[in-house]
Amino acid sequence: MTALPQGFRAAALAAGIKPSGKIDLTAVVSDSPCAWAFAGTRSAAAAACVGRARQLYAAGLPLRAVLVNAGNANAATGAGGAADDAEMGALLAQAVGTPPESVLTASTGVIGHRLPMAKVRSGVPKLAEHLQSAADLHAQAIMTTDTRPKTAERTLPGGQRLVGVAKGSGMIHPDMATMFSFVYSDAAVDQAALRAAFPGIVARTFNAVTVDGDTSTNDMTAALCNAQAGAADTAEFLQALEEVMRDLARQIARDGEGAGTLLTVRVTGAASEADALLAARTCAASPLLKSAVHGRDPNWGRVIMALGRSGARLNLDNLRVDVQGVPVFHAEPLTYDPGQVSAAMNAEEVVFDIDLAVGQAKGEAWGCDLSAEYVRINADYTT
Known part of the structure; x- marks a missing residue:
């Protein structure tokens, strides 16, 4: 109590x-x-x-x-x-x-x-x-x-x-x-x-x-x-x-509706705290990235997509992305075991670490995976 x-x-x-x-x-x-x-x-x-x-x-x-x-x-x-x-x-x-x-x-x-x-x-x-x-x-x-x-x-x-x-x-x-x-x-x-x-x-x-x-x-x-x-x-x-x-x-x-996984996006190397939060929140809100988390799919391209449309400044030539601690992108695709990363994503919390490579500011955002249960809950909300 x-x-x-x-x-x-x-x-x-x-x-x-x-x-x-x-x-x-x-x-x-x-x-x-x-x-x-x-x-x-x-x-x-x-x-x-x-x-x-x-x-x-x-x-x-x-x-x-x-x-x-x-x-x-x-x-x-x-x-x-x-x-x-x-x-x-x-x-x-x-x-x-x-x-x-x-x-x-x-x-x-x-x-x-x-x-x-x-x-x-x-x-x-x-x-x-x-x-x-x-x-x-x-x-x-x-x-x-x-x-x-x-x-x-x-x-x-x-x-x-x-x-x-x-x-x-x-x-x-x-x-x-x-x-x-x-x-x-x-x-x-x-x-x-x-x-x-x-x-x-x-x-x-x-x-x-x-x-x-x-x-x-x-x-x-x-x-x-x-x-x-x-x-x-x-x-x-x-x-x-x-x-x-x-x-x-x-x-x-x-506890997001229908969620089974906490999605955490940590951004460093941003030009400002506002930019860091903007980038992190855009990634956490992306239906495509949320769906990938639900499917345990290490599709880091969806992170790049979300960052690109976020409005936050970034340096693609030195950008870094890690999924569950595994480096998957640094200016270009890195070699990694997709099965290993997918297995690591089978967790209560999935973490994406991103370095925008343009400054010293940082920020963090939280979301959840997107499931069919979310649609069911909201399809039946008043009926």
């Missing part, structure tokens, strides 16, 4: 939003106000919860709670959907005695349906009656097509803790954040420093994940710090935060 940091309590229940009857409504409440950082999807079709979160973030006020529903995205639902989202936040605020603007709301699930507000009105007040220190049900309740809950934690030298939860399995090609991730910490951290560092951490973690190339309307990530365990060294805290978010990002990639 994963315990939340000091001063955070969570609850979850089945409100009837998911047709399956599984838990689908959850909240985390802090005993004290939280400094926080946030990133939300850049999709032009962003859901109501993302728009509201942006308004709260711009206001700069502290948070006290996070409220999430799963099974209904409340996206493309117009002004009525925005009103439903605001009411959802107000319901929890009233139940725990905090202003509505201190409650962050998030929704995930099917796009294009209004929230079943009668069920939300019945369920939200009950959450306040069952708050406890464990994070496990919170992680389970935010799941949609995930096959497993995703949590990660770190402890700082001063004893302050960070606990993160995430959900995501499909419609994953974040353009700022992840499907959902929330990191809770009892450390006291300067909010300005946290917010300044957050975009870079997001770029190196959740924005380096891809499952299917589709960016969700509801992507959101936030880090909340309630200061209950005292001040933390800023550099130590930010390093731990990045480690937690990286751990969660890899879990999301590993």
Whole structure:
């Protein structure tokens, strides 16, 4: 059982939003106000919860709670959907005695349906009656097509803790954040420093994940710090935060819809970190390369193809590609045993190492293999 940091309590229940009857409504409440950082999807079709979160973030006020529903995205639902989202936040605020603007709301699930507000009105007040220190049900309740809950934690030298939860399995090609991730910490951290560092951490973690190339309307990530365990060294805290978010990002990639293999692409020798991440993510997103990984086919030509269209600078005359540690290309095709490499690819994680040979920057991205099961899951998603 994963315990939340000091001063955070969570609850979850089945409100009837998911047709399956599984838990689908959850909240985390802090005993004290939280400094926080946030990133939300850049999709032009962003859901109501993302728009509201942006308004709260711009206001700069502290948070006290996070409220999430799963099974209904409340996206493309117009002004009525925005009103439903605001009411959802107000319901929890009233139940725990905090202003509505201190409650962050998030929704995930099917796009294009209004929230079943009668069920939300019945369920939200009950959450306040069952708050406890464990994070496990919170992680389970935010799941949609995930096959497993995703949590990660770190402890700082001063004893302050960070606990993160995430959900995501499909419609994953974040353009700022992840499907959902929330990191809770009892450390006291300067909010300005946290917010300044957050975009870079997001770029190196959740924005380096891809499952299917589709960016969700509801992507959101936030880090909340309630200061209950005292001040933390800023550099130590930010390093731990990045480690937690990286751990969660890899879990999301590993749990991609229909996936059996984690695909890791490590790029060095890039002109900039942005170029390294661009090259790595383009490779990880390539349907052709993902299919090759599924078939244990060391077809490194698909890496060259993806790099060439990525937009990242490269020097083909000195470019290097390794598959599972085996050099296969260095300016020209190398001699290797395809059967040996194919056998090495029969693993839970397949790693491509790439040297673009134009600079000193590096970056890493994560994806998964592409299987027939992915098509089945999404062919049957609403029917």
